[in-house]
Amino acid sequence: MPAEIETPKKRRLVVARRVPAAVAERAARDYDALIADHDLDVEEAIAAVIAHRADAILIGHKVGLTAAHMWRLPDHLKIIANPSAGFDHMDVAACKARGIVVTNAPDGLTECTADLAVLLILAACRRAGPNAEVMRTGWRRSFGMPDNLGKRVSGSILGIAGMGRIGRAVARRARGFGMTIHYTDIARLPAEVEEGAEFHASLAEMLPNVDILSLHMPGGNGTVMTAEMFALMRPGSVFVNAARGSLVDEDALIAALSSGHLSGAGLDVYRNEPDFDLRLRDMPNIFLTPHTASATVETRDRMGFDALDNIDAVLAGRPALNPI
Template sequence: MLENHRTRLLIARKVPTAVANRAETEFHAFVTESDMDSWSVVDFCKKHEVPAILIGKKSGLQAEHIAALPSTVKIIANASAGFDHMDVAAARERGIVVTNAPDALTECTADFSMLLVLAACRRASEYERIMRNGWGKSFGMTEMLGTRVNGKTLGIVGFGRIGRAVAKRAQGFGMRVIYTDISRAPASLENGATFYASLDEMLPHCQVLTLHVPGGGVPLMTKKEFQRLPKGAVFVNAARGGLVDEDALYEALTSGHLFSAGLDVYRNEPNVDQRFAELDNVFLTPHMASATMETRDQMGFTALDNVAAVLDGRAALNPVSS
């Protein structure tokens, strides 16, 4: 039974058992059995006056929800790197700390990005379907050929934690790494990668392109950007679906301008544009870059670490400033 005077945290999304157990022990948390929606979160906070909330995409809090929260709420914690499902500025205006978990999913997301690169280059989805359909036909020297990864130039858009982790993995496969970001990284972090001051300048040099920047309202990759990639390039996105004009991507894939794509994120999740599912040269996954037991536990623990810090009167470990 919920004890109002002891409950210090509402966990509004389903979390791994280890995270739920720690939250219940440390914060006497109320842990939902299924993801709550935004207004249910607001109603719970009003009724039980909890000082902390751990939310997810379904329970994302926009300005109208934040305005309705009681003054007891001190922190809104996100167990993910992204925070595009909430209005950070509105929370800050009310003096509510917003946190995320930027480090917890770096390594697994980088691993998964390389999986997408390899799968897209080596026609993994086609080979797998052939085997599931019983194979039955040997392939000759000129049939079903992919494109090699070793020796290719990988362009990285966004050279933050994940971008740099992808660069290290790509270099292990013998790829040349180039990147673009708002500003050049310190030389100590480049590890041999070459900086380009703009996306337009970098694109013609990218035999493989991967995105590692936050999502936004305006697509980063439109018809113009895809056309600037060299013919036969491979496109990978494990960042945010909103970064891509999907009509332009579909055209680039069906026209033969792109060799293939590896996609983990989409503009209208979870209702992916079915045109991509019909293309042989696309490797598709359902937004699973961070989906390992170890990473999902760490994401939750990072959120709880931030809650503990704020409720103890200390600075948040991973505050979101914008």
């Protein structure tokens, strides 16, 4: 009888967070996959990697790997794949020193995050929160000409802090509203990428020149928007954050909104999630969403697929597509 051909064993993967059905199906098809039914924390994730003898792990923000965890990661783990752009929840340098490839997914979130940032701009300027509340409570009182006034978006000057992929996508959308674009970043962009936007060498230099500020900076570098920075903004200006909650001193933001120095704000991210500061909820001049910038079917699928593409490459002996 001819010798039986042995089927190659699938590489082992831990999916340490809940993922869309299409992502889970691909992981189960292509790998010997342990797919979590909840978002694992760091202890659960390490235990799963060891028990499953995993070659790779797809993690979530709850898996906050620090240098202290490195010695507990087994030698058979080759790659840690983040399905999002951010990676400030983990010690990347310590992982790399341990010989483990770390990747992210910087491209898939761009368009939907930019869409959400524009939604926040419009909602904060046009008092979407208070107006929605008026309708929810039955609206039985007419508004006169001086009542319930918002801030005009078209023709405003938009300041973008962080002119990377998402910042540039927001700028493209804002130009459709006739907005003038100012920006700040670690370096000036080439003229063809700026598309007429005005560069400022620092955030402090830019703030007095804009009507609306939208943050698109990475986290992990401390608080950027302090009381001093809010004070530099124009009276009656609007603040928007769809980047990272850690960038903002929320006490200072609340003070600026309470005093009227800021006319409004739109937030998708907070210092403590999901247990955000409820004082923000109770402010009449703020519009809030629950960290939902990437929450579309298309984007969440893309995020998961990008993470799996990186895992495919590394476990096949090829360079990662999105190494950190």
